[in-house]
Amino acid sequence: MKAAALTSFGGPEVLTLMDVPEPEAGPGQVRIRVRAAGVQHFDTGIRTGWAPPSIDLTFPVVPGNEFAGTIDRTGEGVTGLPLGTEVLGYSTTGSYAEYVVVPADQIVAKPDGMPWEIAGGFSANGQGAHLCLSQMQINPGDTVLIHAAAGALGTFSVQLARAWGATTVIGTASEANHAYLRSIGAIPITYGEGLVERVRAVAPNGVDAAMDNAGPDALRASVELVKDKNRIRTMISDEAAEELGVPALGPSRNADRLTELTKLYEQGHIKLHIRKAFPLAEAAEAHRELEKGHGRGKIVLSVA
Structure with missing residues (x-):
């Protein structure tokens, strides 16, 4: 073949x-x-x-x-x-x-x-998003921060958080991707210096949970913004997570997780x-x- x-x-x-x-x-x-x-x-x-x-x-x-x-x-x-x-x-x-x-x-x-x-x-990014967000315990009414939100993993994460009832989803991305983030239900924020202040400006009542898909700097910003480290996860910054006391990800992919995601797709919650x-x-x-x-x-x- x-x-x-x-x-x-x-x-x-x-x-x-x-x-x-x-x-x-x-x-x-x-x-x-x-x-x-x-x-x-x-x-x-x-x-x-x-x-x-x-x-x-x-x-x-x-x-x-x-x-x-x-x-x-x-x-x-x-x-x-x-x-x-x-x-x-x-x-x-x-x-x-x-x-x-x-x-x-x-x-x-x-x-x-x-x-x-x-x-x-x-399958892969969908289940990665599901894995992270479920361990972050996303609840109705939450304000959720997704770093690198315009990529495939971020795209799934933004929409899944909204489907699970998050009231506000903030997504970090380059300015060229801000319109795209708005189209999938996120408030876009630009990367770089001053990120913590920019997030606080759009979420004056605080951030309940955060997902890092961007790197150690994004994870450190998340620790500043989220009171409970148990509600932070990273897909790529394992060493920084250990240093900062952020829990590691738990179990991996399974068919039940994937089935739930395909149902959300059929219902129009995920594009x-x-x-x-x-x-x-x-x-x-x-x-x-x-x-x-x-x-x-x-x-x-x-x-x-």
Whole structure:
């Protein structure tokens, strides 16, 4: 099969289209004919040689941890999932390919009418936002601060906070993305010096919870603004979080979380802006686009 893979670690140029063996579905697994795959910062880390301790990166490495497509084969013990069923789901690696194999409990039904590009880029950032916000205990009436709110993770976070009843959502972003933030229900605030004062000006009664997607400076600003550190989470600043006494994230992705998000999509609470869709052969360009920073919405690969 065709896959965007790498045989050495490095910059985007190491990610090339090549032929790799087709994976087979084992017991409890399904094989998906991939239609679209999301592009994540997790994937760019894999490309440079980073990996969580649980992953053994053996060349050729196929990145990609979220996908959408149709069930192509099922392994022993898998029931209730007919071939041809349209699904979206998540993996750790392997999604930048024509086929991906995952446990059957890592997929959910694709909502009718959800475009493939949105479905392919829905799982990872959606679940990351859900994970953070649920641990931040978002309540009706809350004022919530989302750093780096215009990106895919921020886009999900803003809309999910609103869906869960937050009265005010403040989003940090570059000025070019302020109109976009207003369109998804956030009050935009510019990054940089004076951020704490700007937030206090639009939230004179204080900030109840904050999510950092931008880095240590944003996390430190959050600690200044939020009284209870238990209501702060970060997706990227683990060392600063430990230093500041901000709790680490808990459990990871699961199908129940993803199902809840697809229902919110069907109800119109979540919309995902596709920044750009690249063909599988241009995965390197997709990584370059992601690593520019300050973009809005999601980058995806169209596989078939």
